[in-house]
Amino acid sequence: MAFSDGIADFRSDTVTRPTAAMRKAMAEAEVGDDVYSDDPTVNLLEEESAEAVGKEAAVFVPSGTMGNQLAVMTQTRPGDEVLCDEGAHVRNVERGAASALSGVAFRTVPAEGGRITPGDVEAAMALAGRFFPAIRLMVWENSHNLSGGRVVPKELMEATNEAARRHGLSIHLDGARIFNAALALGVPATELAAGADTVQFCFSKGLGAPIGSVLCGPADLIAEARHLRKRLGGGMRQVGVIAAPARIALAERARLVEDHALARSLAEAFAARYPGSVDLDTVETNIVNVDVAKLGVPYPEIADRLAAAGVLVNAPFGGIWRLVTHRDVDQADVDRLLAALP
Numbered sequence: 001m002a003f004s005d006g007i008a009d010f011r012s013d014t015v016t017r018p019t020a021a022m023r024k025a026m027a028e029a030e031v032g033d034d035v036y037s038d039d040p041t042v043n044l045l046e047e048e049s050a051e052a053v054g055k056e057a058a059v060f061v062p063s064g065t066m067g068n069q070l071a072v073m074t075q076t077r078p079g080d081e082v083l084c085d086e087g088a089h090v091r092n093v094e095r096g097a098a099s100a101l102s103g104v105a106f107r108t109v110p111a112e113g114g115r116i117t118p119g120d121v122e123a124a125m126a127l128a129g130r131f132f133p134a135i136r137l138m139v140w141e142n143s144h145n146l147s148g149g150r151v152v153p154k155e156l157m158e159a160t161n162e163a164a165r166r167h168g169l170s171i172h173l174d175g176a177r178i179f180n181a182a183l184a185l186g187v188p189a190t191e192l193a194a195g196a197d198t199v200q201f202c203f204s205k206g207l208g209a210p211i212g213s214v215l216c217g218p219a220d221l222i223a224e225a226r227h228l229r230k231r232l233g234g235g236m237r238q239v240g241v242i243a244a245p246a247r248i249a250l251a252e253r254a255r256l257v258e259d260h261a262l263a264r265s266l267a268e269a270f271a272a273r274y275p276g277s278v279d280l281d282t283v284e285t286n287i288v289n290v291d292v293a294k295l296g297v298p299y300p301e302i303a304d305r306l307a308a309a310g311v312l313v314n315a316p317f318g319g320i321w322r323l324v325t326h327r328d329v330d331q332a333d334v335d336r337l338l339a340a341l342p
């Protein structure tokens with residue numbers, strides 16, 4: 001359902017607002033100073049998070065960006081390269097953090113939908129060495145944001161991980177939306193994360209918590225990440241007040257199925273009304289990429305119509321208009337969005 005102010009917001013699944021149960025848990029959370037590891041609510045959240053993705057330990061961080069960047073910092077050295085797909089969030093949408101903070105560059109492969117193949121790894125590693133920089137880390141993103149929430153099948157991840165391991169690479173999974181991917185693929189998140197050293201996931205996306213992400217991995221690496229988190233100014237104090245809603249979000253993750261169903265309904269409506277605007281085969285999770293040129297109306301007019309109807313969307317990027325479903329929109333909001341279009 002739209003927010004209480006009547007706005008239906010399809011910009012991202014980051015826009016959800018805490019539920020009544022989350023606000024109550026925030027008010028009642030047991031807290032302590034988390035820099036001393038004294039916050040019982042954070043400690044529980046870290047244990048539950050590590051378990052959810054099958055890793056030994058976890059560190060709570062303010063954002064997915066910090067989780068990804070700690071993964072890069074702990075698994076590279078300045079001058080190294082990180083192998084990822086061209087559209088990866090870690091490379092494109094983190095404000096150049098990896099080069100600024102870790103001194104690394106990216107070796108990218110086209111890999112539509114984030115589907116890096118063993119051949120991509122072999123080709124990249126054939127260059128790395130005497131003259132080219134060393135490639136030290138490979139990063140997956142599953143589900144894959146910029147391609148419209150597409151998922152990378154587990155079998156492909158396994159085959160590519162094997163190639164990466166043969167070349168001695170560490171592996172990080174940007175699982176900002178790993179539970180969406182797991183749901184769409186019908187496999188446990190633990191299996192998607194199994195081949196990676198580290199995995200980052202977000203409580204503040206489809207899971208619906210107001211703040212926070214977590215980096216999970218082996219205990220020694222997470223201890224190092226905790227140390228670096230403090231260096232970055234991410235050592236937080238009585239942060240049980242935000243870990244409490246994150247615990248609820250994690251426990252309620254089965255509800256993501258509703259967001260996927262709503263995205264499909266939205267996608268089908270666009271495909272029927274504006275042929276060619278949405279490729280239904282690529283709608284796998286809670287994101288729908290619309291080819292705005294196929295709507296037959298200039299985007300500024302669309303934006304005006306939606307604004308008048310109380311519907312919030314992001315402007316298209318490279319001709320692609322991303323619409324995202326989440327806990328705070330429903331079928332009535334999708335109907336309102338469609339009714340506002342010409």
Ligand code: TLP
Nearest residue numbers: 012014063064065066089093145174176
């Ligand atoms: N994604 C945001 C924007 O930055 C684009 C969104 O609205 O989808 N990895 C992936 C795959 C992400 O989609 C995001 C955020 C992050 C990392 C970073 O998380 P935050 O925003 O918490 O730093």
